[in-house]
Amino acid sequence: MAIAETQVYMPPAPRPRLRLLEDERWLALVLLVPTLVLLGMFIAYPFVRGILLSVTNARVGVPGDFVGLANFYKIFNDGIFRTSVYNTFVYTGVTTVFKLALGLWLAMLLNRNFRGKAFTRAFILLPFIIPTVLSTFAWKWMFDPTFSVLNWLLYHFGLITGRINWLGDPDLAMISIIIVNIWRGVPFFAISLLAGLQTISPELSEAAAIDGAKPWQRFWHITWPLLLPVTMVVVLFSVIQTFSDFQIVYVMTGGGPANATHLFATYAYQIGIGTGLLSEGAAISLAMFPILFLVVIIQLLYIRRVEVR
Amino acid sequence: MTTITRRNVLKSGTALVGGMAGILATGRAPAFAQGTTVHWLRWNDFVPASDQLLRKELLPEAEKALGIKINLETVNGNDLQPRVTASVQSGSGPDLIMIFNNQSALYAESVVDLSDLAEEVSSKEGGLYKYSRAVTSDGKKFNSMPWTIVGAMNAYRKSWFEEIGVTKFPETWDAYYDAGKKLKAKGRPLGQAVSHSFGDPPTFVYPLLWSFGGKEVEADEKTVAINSKNTIDSVKFMTAFYKDTCDEGGLAWDDTSNNRAFLSQTISSTLNGASIYIESLRNPDKYITEKGVPLKTDILHAPLPKGPQGQFGLHTFFSHMLMSYSPNQKAAKDLLRWAHTPANYEKWFISQKGFATPPTAQWESHELWGADPVMDPFKVAGRLGQAPGFAGPAGKKAAEALTKYIIVDMYAKAIQGGSAEDAVKWAESELKKIYT
Numbered sequence: 001m002a003i004a005e006t007q008v009y010m011p012p013a014p015r016p017r018l019r020l021l022e023d024e025r026w027l028a029l030v031l032l033v034p035t036l037v038l039l040g041m042f043i044a045y046p047f048v049r050g051i052l053l054s055v056t057n058a059r060v061g062v063p064g065d066f067v068g069l070a071n072f073y074k075i076f077n078d079g080i081f082r083t084s085v086y087n088t089f090v091y092t093g094v095t096t097v098f099k100l101a102l103g104l105w106l107a108m109l110l111n112r113n114f115r116g117k118a119f120t121r122a123f124i125l126l127p128f129i130i131p132t133v134l135s136t137f138a139w140k141w142m143f144d145p146t147f148s149v150l151n152w153l154l155y156h157f158g159l160i161t162g163r164i165n166w167l168g169d170p171d172l173a174m175i176s177i178i179i180v181n182i183w184r185g186v187p188f189f190a191i192s193l194l195a196g197l198q199t200i201s202p203e204l205s206e207a208a209a210i211d212g213a214k215p216w217q218r219f220w221h222i223t224w225p226l227l228l229p230v231t232m233v234v235v236l237f238s239v240i241q242t243f244s245d246f247q248i249v250y251v252m253t254g255g256g257p258a259n260a261t262h263l264f265a266t267y268a269y270q271i272g273i274g275t276g277l278l279s280e281g282a283a284i285s286l287a288m289f290p291i292l293f294l295v296v297i298i299q300l301l302y303i304r305r306v307e308v309r
Numbered sequence: 310m311t312t313i314t315r316r317n318v319l320k321s322g323t324a325l326v327g328g329m330a331g332i333l334a335t336g337r338a339p340a341f342a343q344g345t346t347v348h349w350l351r352w353n354d355f356v357p358a359s360d361q362l363l364r365k366e367l368l369p370e371a372e373k374a375l376g377i378k379i380n381l382e383t384v385n386g387n388d389l390q391p392r393v394t395a396s397v398q399s400g401s402g403p404d405l406i407m408i409f410n411n412q413s414a415l416y417a418e419s420v421v422d423l424s425d426l427a428e429e430v431s432s433k434e435g436g437l438y439k440y441s442r443a444v445t446s447d448g449k450k451f452n453s454m455p456w457t458i459v460g461a462m463n464a465y466r467k468s469w470f471e472e473i474g475v476t477k478f479p480e481t482w483d484a485y486y487d488a489g490k491k492l493k494a495k496g497r498p499l500g501q502a503v504s505h506s507f508g509d510p511p512t513f514v515y516p517l518l519w520s521f522g523g524k525e526v527e528a529d530e531k532t533v534a535i536n537s538k539n540t541i542d543s544v545k546f547m548t549a550f551y552k553d554t555c556d557e558g559g560l561a562w563d564d565t566s567n568n569r570a571f572l573s574q575t576i577s578s579t580l581n582g583a584s585i586y587i588e589s590l591r592n593p594d595k596y597i598t599e600k601g602v603p604l605k606t607d608i609l610h611a612p613l614p615k616g617p618q619g620q621f622g623l624h625t626f627f628s629h630m631l632m633s634y635s636p637n638q639k640a641a642k643d644l645l646r647w648a649h650t651p652a653n654y655e656k657w658f659i660s661q662k663g664f665a666t667p668p669t670a671q672w673e674s675h676e677l678w679g680a681d682p683v684m685d686p687f688k689v690a691g692r693l694g695q696a697p698g699f700a701g702p703a704g705k706k707a708a709e710a711l712t713k714y715i716i717v718d719m720y721a722k723a724i725q726g727g728s729a730e731d732a733v734k735w736a737e738s739e740l741k742k743i744y745t
Contacts, residue, residue, distance in 0.1 A: 061397045061419030074742070079735060145558020146570045167561035170725055254387075256504050257560035258721035270505075273391045275712045276415050278398070 053282035060276030071283035081284060084262040087174065088288075091263060092242045095181045099238060100231070102182065103189020108219075110190065111197045121191070128187040136251040139180045143167050143252070170260035173253050177261055180248050189234055196230030197223070229306050236299040243292055264288040346378040347641045350403035352386040352627075355459075355568075355584040358591075359660040367656060371647050377640045386507050386564065390712065396632065404635040405645065409507050410626050410711060411444040411696060411703040413453035421631040421638055423451040423645075430454075430649050435671035438691040443703045444626045453628035454645055455668035457661075460624045460690025461512035462610040464571060464585045465578035468600070469497050469607075478611035482520065482546060485614045489554025492577045499554045500576030502562035503721045508625050509564050510717045513580045513613070515623040515697055518543050518716060520616025525710060525736075526744050530701035533744050535719075536737040539618065544720060544729035551724045560721055572596055572604070580613060582625070583664045583687055590662070610686045612693070624666075624694040666690040706743050715739045 021027045054071055058064030075081045110121055127135060142149050143166035154160045167173045200223060208218050246265040249255060255262035255270060262270070264284060272281015354360045360383055368379045382403065384392065389407060396402025397419040413420060427446070431437040441455040465478060473492060479485035489499045502509040518524070521543035527534050551557070556576055558566075567579040572588060579585070589596045589605040596604035612622060631641050647653060658667060659677055663684035666672070668691060678688045698707025710716070719736035723729050 059415075060394045061416055079738075145561045146556065146566065146573070146575055163558070165557050165561070168558045169560070173561065253561065254505050256721075258503075258718045258725060260725070269391075271713075273394045275709060276390070276394050277709075278394075 050282045050286055053279050054286050056279050058279045060278060064279060067279075071280050072287070075280065075283050075287065080259045080262060080267060081287075083259060084264055084267040084284075085287075087261060088243060088263045090174070091178060091181070091245070092239055094178050095185060095242055096235060096238055098178075098182045099185040099189050100235060102186045103234075104193055104231075106186060106190035107193035107197055108223075110194050121194070124190055125187045127184050128191075132184060132247045133251055135184065136180060136248050139176075139183075140167075140252050143176050167253055168257055170257060173257060173261045177249050177252050180252060181242060181245065184248070185238060185242070188238065192234045193227065193230060196227045200226045229303060232299055232303045232306065236296065236303075239295055239299075240292060243295070244288060344378070345376075345637055345640045346380055347405065347637050347644050348380045348382065348403040349405045349641075349644070350382050350384065350389070350392060351407040352389060353383045355564075355582060356587055356661050356664045359657060362657060362660045367648075367653060370653070371644060375640065375643050375647060377637075377644070379644065387505075393630070397634065400634045402632065402634070404632060404637050404641040406630050406632060407456070408453055408628055408630055410511070411698065411708045412712060413445060413628060413630050414447065414703070414705040414708045415712065416630060417447070417450070417452050417705065419633055420452050421633050421635075421642070423454045423631060423642075426454055426642065426646055426649070427451040429646075431669060434651070434667075434669035437669050438694075440624070440691055440694040440696060441626070441668035443696040445628045447702075447704055453630040454649070456627045456629055457658075457665040457667060458624045458626050458691045458694065459508070459582040459664060460666050460687040461509070461580050461582060461622060462612055462686050462690075463578050464581050464583070464608055464610055466497070466574075467607050467609050468598070469495075469577045478609070479614055482517075482550070482614045482616050486546075486550050486554060489550065489578075493554050497577040498556040498575075500556045500562075500567045500570050500579040501551070501559045502564065502566060503551070503560055503717060503724060504562055505714045505717070506563040508582070509562075509567060509580060510714070511697065511711060512623045512625060514547070514716050514720050515699075516613050516621035516695070517547060517616070517720075519621040519695060519699060520613070520619055521546070522616075522618035524700045525698065525707070525716065525740055526701040528700045530698075530704070530706060531744055533737055533740045534700070535740055536733050540719075540733050540736075541729050543616070544723045544732055547720045548723045548729060560724065574598070574604070583610065583662070583684060586610070586683060587662050587664055609683060612686060621695050622690070622693045623697060624690045626668075626694070627665075663687050701744075709743050710740055713739065713743075 021030060055066060055068060056064035057067045057070070106124065110117070110124065114120075141147070145163075145165060145168050148163070148166060150166070151160065151163050154164070165172060166176050204222050204226075205218050208222055213221070244265050245263060246269065249261055249263050249266045250269070253261045255266045259267075264287065268281045268284035271277050271284060351360075363381060368381055371377075372379055386409065389409070390412065392402065393406055393408065393416055396406070397416060408416075424446070427437065437455060438458075440458070445451055445453045445455050463478065469492060470476070470478070470488065473488060473495070475488045479488050492498060501513055503514065504510055518540060522539035523535065523537060523543050525535050526532060551559070556570065562570075567576065567581055568585050568588065570576045571579055571581075571585045586605065586608045589603070589608060593603040593605055598604050598607050612620065614620070629645060631638060631645065635641055648657070654667070655675075658665065658672065658675070663677060663681065664687075666687055666689075670691075673688055678685065696703035696707070697711045698704065701707060715736050719732045722735060723732040
């Protein structure tokens with residue numbers, strides 16, 4: 001048998017374009033391009049269009065002329081807009097506090113060992129998984145002025161004598177949408193915080209317990225500080241989403257009764273898309289931007305401070 | 310798998326040549342190039358049988374007659390306006406879109422003038438009602454083609470009214486208030502939506518306002534006239550009326566809620582199209598009164614009562630807009646013309662069983678109206694309607710006020726506990742933004 005001639009494999013010299021990609025800066029740019037294109041198309045372009053629209057008097061089918069800040073002047077003098085701003089803050093504030101408290105509580109419970117842990121964890125996510133519009137419709141039926149199953153239950157347990165006008169009373173309607181938002185948002189908090197909890201070494205708690213720390217002290221001095229960065233990110237996401245929430249209010253109350261439950265997004269939709277006053281609708285949406293921007297800056301700065309510490 | 314053989318190629322070639330020869334021989338081109346699809350967007354009809362008739366019978370016939378495909382899409386009535394905005398702004402969407410009341414005025418720049426078709430139908434059918442013209446045309450251009458009117462009448466429980474000693478439906482607001490009070494005391498309130506829904510809320514509050522002598526604007530379409538003693542009186546009346554006679558859930562009702570409440574027998578009277586009665590006819594065994602008789606035998610209809618300044622009605626008007634972005638304008642218009650041909654329209658009209666009143670006078674003599682005396686009051690809905698925007702025209706500004714539910718919200722605000730004066734002042738400031 002003849003001994004085969006040994007051949008040294010020589011890869012072909014890379015073409016110059018590929019060589020360019022070996023430079024990390026170029027590679028980074030290439031990898032970022034798809035994201036940039038997507039962000040540009042779906043975030044930057046609509047945002048710039050929104051700004052351009054808000055300084056015109058455009059309405060549906062009519063491009064409109066430049067009117068400066070007239071639309072902003074108009075909405076700041078609009079009672080319904082002011083109600084929407086107030087509602088948005090109340091809605092975001094109240095729901096975030098409850099979602100955080102309940103989510104954290106749930107996360108602590110789920111962090112323990114018990115039978116059916118995996119199943120329970122998956123089950124908890126249901127409100128978050130079901131399409132919001134569908135679940136909100138179910139809630140709408142539960143709060144229905146005439147056929148509310150909640151009223152039926154309360155009545156049959158002897159807790160009420162008359163009907164509770166859930167969606168017909170401005171305050172109760174606000175409470176109703178807050179309840180639904182909390183119901184929908186708690187799983188997100190719970191699962192995210194649970195992930196955070198699992199990164200905390202149990203040894204820390206055990207050591208503290210040996211030193212005589214009570215459960216509350218262990219939570220306050222160990223768990224909470226270590227969980228804070230995760231909590232801040234979760235709260236940040238939640239605030240942004242809740243602030244610009246649309247589906248729950250749109251389905252449950254449509255902003256009613258008599259505009260009492262409008263948020264920024266639903267009022268912008270009613271004016272811009274419903275009535276067709278596109279420029280005013282754009283102005284209402286944009287009015288949300290500086291507030292959200294501020295929230296994001298403050299929270300990101302805070303997160304950075306916590307991380308550095 | 311189909312194989313291409315020389316024989317097949319020859320066959321199709323011959324057929325093609327034959328077809329061309331046929332066209333040349335008759336001197337007529339086929340109506341449309343193959344593949345023309347007209348997208349028609351309508352509401353989910355409150356009489357579902359009519360949508361079925363359209364899908365199963367009428368539209369296949371139209372497809373055959375016109376040589377086009379028709380894509381009928383139905384959505385919740387409250388979603389039509391958002392669809393119009395989205396379609397107009399993107400420059401694509403349904404070719405024909407149904408719209409309510411005078412709302413087509415809002416889209417005047419984006420629709421095709423349908424004057425020729427409207428006048429053609431008008432001349433053949435005894436004339437379009439004044440109301441039909443007022444809500445679809447600005448006098449120069451028909452922004453939409455009048456389709457039908459859903460008369461708003463009080464559907465009420467005859468026996469329940471009799472039990473409180475009222476044998477004829479109350480003719481004045483005060484009498485209706487007295488009756489309602491007694492009924493609510495017996496756990497049988499009246500029902501009325503005062504919310505952002507296109508049908509029942511405006512059809513109740515606009516006539517109430519007018520019957521007390523209130524109006525949103527003067528005839529010049531500039532001077533907002535809502536802040537008057539008459540309006541304030543009507544708001545005060547409504548606040549008491551609502552509290553003392555109505556199911557208080559109505560602030561969160563939409564147009565379907567009173568149907569459900571009436572059919573489940575929790576309310577004694579409600580302003581509505583005839584859909585409640587028609588549903589009770591459709592399912593006589595399902596809806597049985599507490600006395601064991603079919604509900605349909607205990608329902609009557611009556612117009613809204615008179616106020617100090619007269620008796621009025623606002624009846625929900627339905628029309629179709631032909632969108633100017635549509636690449637199929639001719640086909641879409643031909644479809645509309647086809648649908649308005651009396652023989653075709655009649656089939657649809659009969660399926661509505663009186664829920665819909667046609668927009669022209671000729672149909673008043675149709676035999677359908679004699680068939681059921683309970684439906685009689687709806688026959689002349691088109692004659693009695695007053696358009697939103699009174700005392701001004703029912704144009705773009707009135708449509709904006711209607712679409713923003715300003716008059717509805719004025720009453721709702723007072724019902725929620727604000728003073729009548731404040732609610733009227735609020736409405737005045739909102740209307741001024743539109744009219745001045």
